[in-house]
Amino acid sequence: MISIVTRCDICRTPSGPGLVEGDYGYRVTPVRSLQPSDADQLVQRVVDQLIGDAFVNPLVNPMVDQRLLRDSFRATNERAWVADEHKQLTGHLYGAVLGDRAGERAVWTGPDGVSFDDDQVLRELHRTALPYWRSTGAREHFVWCLSEPTRLEPWHALGYTLAAVRGSLELRARATREFPDGYTLRRGTIDDFERCLKLDEILDTAQGVDLRTLSREQRIADREELFETLSDDECHLYVVEHRGRIVAQCVTFPSPQRRGSFDHTIYLSEVVVEPHHEHRGVASALIDAALSIALAHGFGYVETQWRLSNLRATLYWTNYGFSPTYVRLRRALEIS
Ligand SMILES: CC(C)(COP(=O)(O)OP(=O)(O)OC[C@H]1O[C@@H](n2cnc3c(N)ncnc32)[C@H](O)[C@@H]1OP(=O)(O)O)[C@@H](O)C(=O)NCCC(=O)NCCS
Structure with a gap:
């Protein structure tokens, strides 16, 4: 599951000045x-x-x-x-x-x-x-x-x-792609929660999460987070049904204000298509529909996030038209 961490306020340090000597030569960076x-x-x-x-x-x-x-x-x-x-x-x-x-x-x-x-x-x-x-x-x-x-x-x-x-993309009016025969779109509700949770597991796996290693706390946290997202009035859940069964989903909500992002940005999240229904144009039709609704509601940009380890998503989003803006770098902090 993708979660956004918004920037907190820059906070004040209580301690006084100190000098740190540089690594090389006589230059010292205080x-x-x-x-x-x-x-x-x-x-x-x-x-x-x-x-x-x-x-x-x-x-x-x-x-x-x-x-x-x-x-x-x-x-x-x-x-x-x-x-x-x-x-x-x-x-x-x-x-x-x-x-x-x-x-x-x-x-x-x-x-x-x-x-x-x-x-x-x-x-x-x-x-x-x-x-x-x-x-x-x-x-x-x-x-x-x-x-x-x-x-x-x-x-x-x-x-x-x-x-x-x-990744970010400027929203423009354009033709939306049709769903393949037999697939229908509807707004999801909180009643679809359990099914969405299942689809989220597919997403987690694609993002490199080994579901067997998730602790009970993490599972509960994921559950609560999805429930909170879907309960939010500003959040739109879209589901795609095939023979009366949900086989794909995505969620949009107004992006929280983040440094470097434009106002009126919609955030796209929880995009999943069940493996058996991939490569038929389901995701593209679903996202086209969700973004055209966002455009009609006054949003000018869309943002999403993907893990680099998720090659399929990396290719999918760049082919869809998203361009990377910022990347998230990671380093472990070995606790001494
Ligand atoms: C990424 C994902 C959402 C794409 O869903 P999808 O329904 O397969 O996507 P589409 O069918 O719309 O498009 C996928 C490809 O199939 C192609 N395609 C679409 N219709 C097709 C058809 N009828 N025949 C053959 N190919 C087709 C598209 O051109 C596209 O090609 P591209 O990736 O080279 O651009 C899906 O693979 C998925 O759920 N992955 C796991 C979860 C995940 O990683 N989500 C993204 C999180 S960041």
Whole structure:
């Protein structure tokens, strides 16, 4: 099941400044805790970075509510770090420590949670952050990074690997493809919950989840999450029936505000076609229908996410017309 983790507020660190020595030569990158007085410089860094991202990828929205961002930098209550070279900030790093429903903790860094002028700055920021993140009990660090080779390299050098892709597509009026004979579409309801849960298992398997390894807590968490999604008034469940049986589904809902995403973006999730009914055009007709309804309701963009390990989905979404914007990088935080 795909879940969205939205960016939390940048939080304030209580501790004072400290120096971290660089790895090579005589250059030292001083890293210290973020202070409220850094807010203006950091806002400018984030604004410039997003403008750069949007220049490289027009599906990235460069607009930022600068006042809100400044306030969140000023009101930080969790640890974040800046590289301060003679009062000139050359980087920053923040990660929100979030727990999932099953109690697993991870650190999340959004597109505005990190900036660095060069690889050494990132290395020093990262070296400072790691012990703290480990001390929180978090097991993994995820970073949303622009899907662009030069942006990814510094993270790869720190041991991060590609985990998932955020794909985006501008919605336009276009002909919707017909369902193959015998397949019908209808809006799903909460009564379809158990069947959707079964289809979600197909999705989980395709995304590389070994269902046998799921703990009871994780199963309960998945169940609750799907129930919550389907109970939400803004969420649309679409199901496809064949001979009176649901064989495919998808869910859409207004995307929560996320850095780099446009307003009026619909989020597409839980897309599954039962294996026996694949390659007949069921998914394409289903998604065409869901997106044309979203367009009629005023949405201008659609986003979805897929795991890179899911080759079929990677091919499917790119063929459908989705383009990667940000990728989710992952690194385990070995707990010492
Ligand atoms: C990905 C998935 C949704 C695609 O569903 P699908 O119904 O097979 O998709 P479609 O039939 O619309 O299109 C699939 C391919 O079949 C082709 N196709 C469509 N109708 C066809 C037909 N009548 N004859 C032959 N091929 C056909 C399409 O052109 C498409 O080719 P492409 O992938 O090269 O673009 C499905 O494989 C699935 O549920 N996978 C597991 C869950 C999953 O990974 N979901 C995505 C999560 S991110």
